[in-house]
Amino acid sequence: MAVPSVLHSSPVIQRHPQNPVLTQAAVPYRSSLVYNAGVTKYQGRYIMVFRNDIFDGEGTEEFKHVESNLGLAFSKDGIAWTVEPKPCWRWRTQEIHRIYDPRITVLDGRFYLCFAVDTAHGVRGGMAVTDDFDKFEVLSISVPDNRNMVLFPEKIGGKYARLERPFPVYSRGRDRFDAWFSDSPDLRYWGNSHLVLGVEHVPFANDKVGPAAPPVRTAKGWLTTFHAVDRDDSRGKNGWEKKWAKRYTAGIMLLDLNEPWKVIGLCPDPLLAPEASYEVAGGLRNHVIFPGGMILEDSGEVKIYYGAADTVECVATAHVDDLLALCRPVSALGAE
Numbered sequence: 118m119a120v121p122s123v124l125h126s127s128p129v130i131q132r133h134p135q136n137p138v139l140t141q142a143a144v145p146y147r148s149s150l151v152y153n154a155g156v157t158k159y160q161g162r163y164i165m166v167f168r169n170d171i172f173d174g175e176g177t178e179e180f181k182h183v184e185s186n187l188g189l190a191f192s193k194d195g196i197a198w199t200v201e202p203k204p205c206w207r208w209r210t211q212e213i214h215r216i217y218d219p220r221i222t223v224l225d226g227r228f229y230l231c232f233a234v235d236t237a238h239g240v241r242g243g244m245a246v247t248d249d250f251d252k253f254e255v256l257s258i259s260v261p262d263n264r265n266m267v268l269f270p271e272k273i274g275g276k277y278a279r280l281e282r283p284f285p286v287y288s289r290g291r292d293r294f295d296a297w298f299s300d301s302p303d304l305r306y307w308g309n310s311h312l313v314l315g316v317e318h319v320p321f322a323n324d325k326v327g328p329a330a331p332p333v334r335t336a337k338g339w340l341t342t343f344h345a346v347d348r349d350d351s352r353g354k355n356g357w358e359k360k361w362a363k364r365y366t367a368g369i370m371l372l373d374l375n376e377p378w379k380v381i382g383l384c385p386d387p388l389l390a391p392e393a394s395y396e397v398a399g400g401l402r403n404h405v406i407f408p409g410g411m412i413l414e415d416s417g418e419v420k421i422y423y424g425a426a427d428t429v430e431c432v433a434t435a436h437v438d439d440l441l442a443l444c445r446p447v448s449a450l451g452a453e
């Protein structure tokens with residue numbers, strides 16, 4: 118199905134006037150781009166772990182990746198951020214090339230990080246735990262190819278639970294990647310996998326859909342964002358590269374509280390589509406919205422943090438009741 122060439126954001130969501138809330142200019146060490154952050158709020162303080170990419174030849178078609186590491190920032194209000202003096206995690210060996218796109222989940226008072234791992238043998242999904250964002254204990258790294266893992270903030274049916282996006286290129290002949298669920302007794306061994314959301318379920322996707330920020334519990338279900346990608350090969354230069362044919366939007370859905378692989382509500386339109394200047398121009402890859410953090414405040418306000426144009430970090434807000442109302446009831450989407 119063709120995805121409309123023009124997509125709009127939902128009227129219920131507002132971009133923060135101070136966007137982008139974090140750029141490379143705020144980073145006190147070498148940085149070209151900061152984006153795709155995980156964000157959480159713990160004991161009244163906001164914590165962000167962001168992807169820091171370093172390039173030579175920034176902004177030109179000859180740009181060359183030098184390094185990626187994870188940076189750490191804190192905030193009192195979730196809007197004004199102070200970046201710590203050094204990256205909190207850089208993992209590079211002969212086998213592991215870089216880690217990126219972190220998501221943070223607080224579970225039983227500990228910080229769990231899910232992240233993508235580029236290796237010499239494919240892209241893997243990593244999970245680690247930390248108490249101080251200084252020492253990280255790696256709990257599991259999936260087989261290739263998998264990424265965009267997000268951990269639920271509590272056990273479900275006695276098991277840890279995650280969403281993930283494997284990418285089975287060989288069996289499907291092209292990009293066509295969907296969101297999945299797995300659970301684990303110990304955060305190391307993962308199984309009981311179920312399809313959650315397929316590309317065909319999302320009217321504004323034709324290429325891939327995947328988990329975005331860790332889900333948030335509401336009385337009606339697990340409220341969660343996802344990223345949706347449509348590809349149009351007639352698109353040309355739209356960033357640093359010669360060609361960038363994809364557009365990334367954010368969607369929103371509701372998952373069953375006890376069987377979270379079941380989608381019980383889905384918004385058929387994008388929650389956030391690239392429209393603001395920092396989303397559509399001047400970036401490494403324009404027209405990319407990639408959410409990684411979602412915080413439900415006591416007031417009912419939801420803050421959704423997202424990377425824009427693979428270049429900067431932004432936040433948008435909506436009321437939780439409005440987000441829930443967007444999720445139209447659906448049944449048996451991913452039924453096997």
Ligand code: BMA
Nearest residue numbers: 153218365402405407424427
């Ligand atoms: C995905 C990931 C994200 C990135 C997006 C758009 O495949 O690499 O980190 O934001 O592409 O480039």
